[in-house]
Amino acid sequence: MSQHIAALLVSLSAFSIGTCLSWTGVIRFAWEPTDAVIAVGQIAHVGAVIGALGIGPFCQRIGPRRILQLVAFPLFGSWLIVAFCATTYGLYLGRFLAGLNLGAVCVAAPTYVAELCEAKYRGSLLSSFFVQLVLGKLFGLILGASIEDPKLLALAFAIVPVACLICVSFVPESPLHLTSEGELEDAKISLQWLRDPSKDVDGELLDVADSLTVEPQVKIALKKLSIVLGLVLIQALCGAPLVFLKLATSISMLLDVRSSFLYIVITYVNQAAASLVCVQLIDRCGRRILLVLSTLLTYSSLMALGLFVCLDEPMSIPNLVFPITTCLFAIGFSIGLGPILWVFAGELFGARTKSWTVPIVVATYWSLDLLALKSETHFNQLFLEGDPMGVLVSALLCFFSIVFIYFCVPETNGKSIKEIDDLFIKDKIQQDAA
Numbered sequence: 001m002s003q004h005i006a007a008l009l010v011s012l013s014a015f016s017i018g019t020c021l022s023w024t025g026v027i028r029f030a031w032e033p034t035d036a037v038i039a040v041g042q043i044a045h046v047g048a049v050i051g052a053l054g055i056g057p058f059c060q061r062i063g064p065r066r067i068l069q070l071v072a073f074p075l076f077g078s079w080l081i082v083a084f085c086a087t088t089y090g091l092y093l094g095r096f097l098a099g100l101n102l103g104a105v106c107v108a109a110p111t112y113v114a115e116l117c118e119a120k121y122r123g124s125l126l127s128s129f130f131v132q133l134v135l136g137k138l139f140g141l142i143l144g145a146s147i148e149d150p151k152l153l154a155l156a157f158a159i160v161p162v163a164c165l166i167c168v169s170f171v172p173e174s175p176l177h178l179t180s181e182g183e184l185e186d187a188k189i190s191l192q193w194l195r196d197p198s199k200d201v202d203g204e205l206l207d208v209a210d211s212l213t214v215e216p217q218v219k220i221a222l223k224k225l226s227i228v229l230g231l232v233l234i235q236a237l238c239g240a241p242l243v244f245l246k247l248a249t250s251i252s253m254l255l256d257v258r259s260s261f262l263y264i265v266i267t268y269v270n271q272a273a274a275s276l277v278c279v280q281l282i283d284r285c286g287r288r289i290l291l292v293l294s295t296l297l298t299y300s301s302l303m304a305l306g307l308f309v310c311l312d313e314p315m316s317i318p319n320l321v322f323p324i325t326t327c328l329f330a331i332g333f334s335i336g337l338g339p340i341l342w343v344f345a346g347e348l349f350g351a352r353t354k355s356w357t358v359p360i361v362v363a364t365y366w367s368l369d370l371l372a373l374k375s376e377t378h379f380n381q382l383f384l385e386g387d388p389m390g391v392l393v394s395a396l397l398c399f400f401s402i403v404f405i406y407f408c409v410p411e412t413n414g415k416s417i418k419e420i421d422d423l424f425i426k427d428k429i430q431q432d433a434a
């Protein structure tokens with residue numbers, strides 16, 4: 001039970017990410033969509049890339065728990081800058097500092113959760129990161145609709161990183177990090193806190209120490225990295241950030257502000273509910289079946305949207321077809337592709353390689369997310385302007401994504417890090433024999 005509480009408290013850092021990202025959606029309703037406003041919304045992605053790449057070595061040296069504590073300060077400072085600095089460059093600086101937090105948290109939080117939990121709970125606890133991220137977005141949108149004053153809104157958001165800092169302070173440091181620093185007694189105390197107090201943790205602590213003595217195999221680490229980057233690419237190609245962006249802009253043209261806000265909230269509620277379903281099923285059904293189901297639902301909703309627009313007048317989107325298909329997209333995305341990426345980022349890499357592999361995954365994720373947002377024109381042409389190529393592209397991407405998941409993505413459900421490594425070692429031996 002303690003490991004579940006610890007994972008929940010650590011995952012609250014993802015809640016702060018969600019509130020940070022929701023601010024972009026709030027300003028799109030409140031401000032005119034000029035180039036400066038768009039740049040303010042996107043500069044956090046640049047900071048996230050830099051933050052992810054820069055935090056990796058420090059995460060190994062000072063521990064993921066302490067990283068999560070330290071990065072709360074730049075996010076808190078970013079909200080103060082947004083609140084009290086009225087210039088455009090001040091907003092740029094504030095959002096860049098927020099981006100540094102985004103990248104660092106996406107590296108440190110999955111790393112920490114993977115190191116604190118048992119293999120049988122690892123999938124559900126790691127996928128809770130995505131749940132908290134979605135809940136943070138939902139909370140931010142509701143708060144943004146309730147507080148009209150931008151200064152008060154930023155100050156309200158500033159409370160979130162402070163709460164995260166306090167929550168993380170209640171959990172112990174990662175047993176893996178403490179062991180790597182030679183603090184074996186503290187590592188045992190930490191592991192005992194995370195497990196049942198009456199449970200003998202000496203065997204598990206020995207496994208932790210053994211994982212640090214294993215010589216890192218770069219070729220296997222690169223193969224794991226290519227698999228996770230493949231999932232990142234699938235996420236980017238399905239256009240998740242663009243779909244949610246177009247939801248806000250499209251239905252705001254069709255409805256009044258209150259009704260359009262309600263549809264957006266409903267979409268995020270569906271997304272949160274679907275991600276909670278993933279939390280419940282991932283350690284029972286496994287990762288791959290949820291990924292396949294998620295890919296089918298995600299691309300099917302895009303194909304339905306593209307086909308409908310092809311058969312009707314371009315850009316008319318009558319009967320709110322776009323919000324409905326977006327809700328289906330949100331459910332499909334959140335039942336697999338969204339949360340399981342962070343599961344693999346946390347659990348797939350060994351103790352000696354995660355300091356450089358996880359930052360690469362996170363930096364690639366935010367880079368492609370930014371690239372997708374800058375490809376809004378192409379998205380409109382494919383799915384919102386009656387181009388039949390949109391349906392064909394979605395169908396082909398769905399097919400190739402499922403092929404990639406079936407043949408390349410391993411099933412890691414309930415497996416220890418050593419057992420996961422053995423899967424790749426066996427594949428390497430078979431390839432060498434062939």
